[in-house]
Amino acid sequence: MGTAMTVIDDAPAEVRACGELERQRHRRPEGRDRFTISEVADYTGLSAHTLRWYERIGLMPLVDRSHTGQRRYGPRDLDWLDLVGKLRLTGMPVADMVRFAELVRQGEETVAERERLLSAHREDVRRRIAELRSTLDVLDYKIDIYADARRRASEGASRT
Amino acid sequence: MGTAMTVIDDAPAEVRACGELERQRHRRPEGRDRFTISEVADYTGLSAHTLRWYERIGLMPLVDRSHTGQRRYGPRDLDWLDLVGKLRLTGMPVADMVRFAELVRQGEETVAERERLLSAHREDVRRRIAELRSTLDVLDYKIDIYADARRRASEGASRT
DNA sequence: CGCTTGCTTGGAGTGCACTCCAACTCTCTA
DNA sequence: TAGAGAGTTGGAGTGCACTCCAAGCAAGCG
Numbered sequence A, B: 001m002g003t004a005m006t007v008i009d010d011a012p013a014e015v016r017a018c019g020e021l022e023r024q025r026h027r028r029p030e031g032r033d034r035f036t037i038s039e040v041a042d043y044t045g046l047s048a049h050t051l052r053w054y055e056r057i058g059l060m061p062l063v064d065r066s067h068t069g070q071r072r073y074g075p076r077d078l079d080w081l082d083l084v085g086k087l088r089l090t091g092m093p094v095a096d097m098v099r100f101a102e103l104v105r106q107g108e109e110t111v112a113e114r115e116r117l118l119s120a121h122r123e124d125v126r127r128r129i130a131e132l133r134s135t136l137d138v139l140d141y142k143i144d145i146y147a148d149a150r151r152r153a154s155e156g157a158s159r160t
Numbered sequence C: 001c002g003c004t005t006g007c008t009t010g011g012a013g014t015g016c017a018c019t020c021c022a023a024c025t026c027t028c029t030a
Numbered sequence D: 001t002a003g004a005g006a007g008t009t010g011g012a013g014t015g016c017a018c019t020c021c022a023a024g025c026a027a028g029c030g
Helices: A013-017 A037-044 A048-056 A075-089 A094-106 A108-159 B013-017 B037-044 B048-056 B075-089 B094-106 B108-159
Strands: none
Touching: A037 A048, A037 A075, A075 A094, A075 B108, A094 A108, A108 B075, A108 B108, B037 B048, B037 B075, B075 B094, B094 B108
């Protein structure tokens, strides 16, 4: 039955790879398509604990199992975790990500709502970027003050 | 005794005001210079609980009191809270802000370290801005996909 | 004078996102 | 075939940043 996530529109490598200089400790192994939990932990930077927890709370589709019951993650699972990682990085609450995962599970008829959800989040991210930038100005201002103070202090000292 | 913060180099209004479209619910009242906790809560957007808590943990200098023991915040307290608000907005952990507050309390000889602390944080903020921007690309990509899917779906429906 | 509203305190409680534990079973290498 | 090192589970624990509570004091108003 259809627990496999059917509607992960997989982003092409160019999009997937941009940014993130070393957040992903290890490149995704080519050639294989079933990965153990520790390989995935390594790849995503999440702990194995967290991966299991994501599954429990419905943030991951139920992961495929080996004949003995151990998890075997596939390429679509990694794609999904890439996206989740991005959303997490931008501070989307886990509850919202779970909501998104539910929509994906429900299939094509939720596309409009998914779009709305991501668009709202995009606005959020834009707002936060602007906020951060404005703080950067304050930080620059403060740091200048301190640099001046330090310069004056060392000049005073050398003149003594 | 010198619990009053002596080294808040106050940023001029241009720097203080930029960004933050409506984060500060109320303009700082002009003319007066002693504010109750609820006025300050209103001004900063923090709760009175949080303001007291900041003081307890050493993130605020001990605030002046009225003859009956109630807090009376002064302009420098508001300046300090403006800065703390900025740092908080950029995700600086409370523990780091407390460390910074301690340095400020210790006086001029900690200027170099304060500069280092803020510079490090500035790099952090820069990194996070870059990160957010790269996520924005992924978001745009996804949203496009959904928009396309939606368009195709409604076209198909109208052709039926 | 009584009532409402606002302030005080220490300490307990909340919500989020993990993070770890105990007590196993399974896989791999020698 | 033995032992090390992975993986499994439900549930409890952690750290952070608040957030609230109870009990009490103080000021202003009709």
